Amino acid sequence: MDELQNPYRPGAGTQPPALLGRDAYINHFGTLLRRALNGMPGKSVMPIGLRGVGKTVLLNRFTEIAENEGLAVAFIEAPETGDLRSLLTRSLRKILLTFDARKPSAKALKALRVLKSFQMQLPDGSSVSLDLDALAGTADSGVLSDDLTDLLVAAGEAAVERDTGILIAIDEVQYLTAEELGAAISAIHRTTQLNLPVVLVGAGLPQLPGLAGDSKSYAERLFEFPAIGSLNDSDARAALVVPAEAQGVTFTDDAIAALIAETAGYPYFVQEWGYHLWNHSQGPRIDLGDVDGVRTIVTDHLDRNFFLVRLDRLTPKEKEYLAAMAELGPGPHRSGDIAAALGVRVESVAPRRSGLITKGMIYSPAHGDTAFTVPLFGEFMMRTKGRA
Template sequence: MNPLRNPFSPGAGSPPPELAGRQHLLDQATLTLARIKAGRSAKSFFLIGLRGVGKTVLLNRIQTLAEDAGYVTVLVEAHERKPLPALLAPSLRQILFALDRMASLSAKAKRGLRVLKSFVSAVKVKVQDIEIGLDIDPEQGVADSGDLEADLPELFVALGEAAQDRGAGVAILIDELQYLTEDELSALIMAVHRISQKQLPLVVIGAGLPQLVALAGKSKSYAERLFAYPEVGPLAPNDAAAALQEPAQTEGAIFDPDAIAEVIRVTEGYPYFLQEWGYQAWNQAPASPIDLQTVRHATAHAVERLDESFFRVRFDRLTPREKEYLRALAELGPGAHRSGDVADLLAVKVQSIAPVRNSLIKKGMVYSPAHGDTAFTVPLFDQFMKRIMPQLPTHRT
């Protein structure tokens, strides 16, 4: 098999050759975009799912759909070390300049730029790394209090009014939303609430790990009514088979049915892993059809590569105590487990490892699907922990 013709594309956010099983989510996004641009009620939404299910790929595809529908868009990624104002300000400047260029004069767009200047000037006292070039006087008394929950809604309203004035829409797409602080998430929710009340053509579409739903609800009780939270999970068997077979067929090759079944079994239908196994199986196969024996050889290569990159980059961020906690969680097997069971394996009290669990949640390694339960956010990470730490830690803290 010619590796140059390999159609599979494992990688963070890399678009797969076949976006199988996600059309219902794209249809929902298309309808939402159309309704909001037409001034009709529709919910902004957050895609919810574990690592490796393709949330970033979907955000990129939705951004394209939005641009095709006449939206001005930005896509940003939240992370632990960058505050929300610093994350958004350069992108909102980009949007407002794009709106301002749509015709010779736009009072609303220029007002939006003045409001942005006020917003940046006010928050710069707290966020030192905001630097954007705006040769314009600020809008006095608007979005300049320095209180993010008060200022961000005013900024979004100015942005939405500028878009409405141009007959356009604005789509703000934010990945990794679980990294926002409670205050930042609260401000974002309040801003979306304000534009929803005014039916302005601005939509916020985000993606995050499963804990995002609880974080949003904790931040603002009405968040569950304001947003939709479509779940992005592993692919159903038929969709997983299509994600493997259809790209191969475009290159004149096929998988044997038992080979497909084995890939689905070991990957559990998670899109990132399907791409990795497809990639390795193609490179290992002497010729088409790709058979079961080839897939079994490919598994060793796929696991080795995942251990060196996808899993290792997360493992290396952990403290020794966090590694012990995750190894104990892995010992309990797949799925969610009680915090008390993890504590029992480590021979410690639940209260003593609660800070470790909280730290792991903040790092996006685990989440709590129900009160007192803990589960991995990274599929198959339990198997990796057992490979890299074959024995349950004997050191007790």
């Protein structure tokens, strides 16, 4: 079939042709956003889940809703290096300059001066261009939680004056340092207490609630952490069928059953299979033979472009740890069982386990348990055993 007309869109955070199974989260976010604009901010949301379930897609949808409601949006992807102060400085500079350009005011000017103070504490000594004086004594203490609180309060007050709000969306929240995450939570806690229209949303891996709770004990009272999982069979079927039928292409029932089994309902895998099926099938009817015909192509593509790129970031010892997990079969697995499979004591591999959690490869669904953050990663490890 014509590749130019291929409706499937595999990618990192790429909007699929049909966003299915997420309506409840989207509607809930719209409500909390409008309440914040009405001076009643409350619990915000931080969707969590494994890789490939569509967390970033959902976060992008949140920002789209906010922009449609007239809010200013700062979208940040947290790096593993930890650089929240710099990222926020650049994002809020753009927002506050826009506020000031529309109609200069005391609140907008104050917020810009507070931002000038805030950016003076950038860890690498860099700065952003702001042709005004810093507001001495505000956001310049060097204590990130205090300084970020000063900045978001000032920004929120400027937003009120503009009869709008600010949405700060952070992807990969688990990569924030403990100090950065704690500071963000503290700052939003204060803006919420002051009924300012500043909303923080994020997305992260399953360990995020624990990290947030460790940073600030009251995090659970500020955020909801909805678990985003794979699509149910009905939604997975629709994600495949709806975009194809819009172009006159159909699937046989046995083809759909095979695809649901192959993808386990994970949205990213659904898009990958749909994309390659479209490009390698004659159409307009896709059957089980077509699915069988692209299995090697899809598997090889996922191995090289989804799984291996993550494995290549690891040390040999970390790879050994993941290989031992894979050998044990579908998880989660007890830490002691993994250590036993490696022939070592639990204590000796604890640093390896911690490093893999920090790198976002594994998480602990329950105390002492360990599981992959990447769906079907164990199968990949076994499939490429001896070659990784």
